Each structure stands twice: as C-alpha cells, then as structure tokens.
Amino acid sequence: AIMGLVGAVKVYSKWNAGEPDTAKVATAWFGSCIFLVVVATVLKSFFGI
Numbered sequence: 001a002i003m004g005l006v007g008a009v010k011v012y013s014k015w016n017a018g019e020p021d022t023a024k025v026a027t028a029w030f031g032s033c034i035f036l037v038v039v040a041t042v043l044k045s046f047f048g049i
Contacts, residue, residue: 004033 007029014022 003036007032 011022011026011029014025
C-alpha cells in the first residue's frame with residue numbers, strides 16, 4: 001500500500017509540473033499495481049495462505 005501511495009504522489013507531482021512523460025509514468029504505475037495484485041493472488045492460490 002505504501003508503494004502505491006508513493007507512486008501516486010510521484011505521478012501527481014509530475015502531472016502538476018506539466019512534464020510531458022506523465023502518461024507513461026502513470027501507465028507504468030498502474031500496471032505495476034495490477035501486477036502486484038495478480039502476483040499476490042497467484043501466490044495465495046499456490047501456497048494456500
């Protein structure tokens with residue numbers, strides 16, 4: 001959860017600064033959040049935790 005908040009703050013600061021690569025950073029952040037959720041689900045199903 002902390003990494004998600006840090007990524008959100010990073011994207012927000014770039015967006016407010018008007019940097020041109022904001023969409024790329026936001027897409028990477030969103031994709032990494034989805035990846036972490038999928039990995040957690042797969043690990044739970046494999047190990048039954």
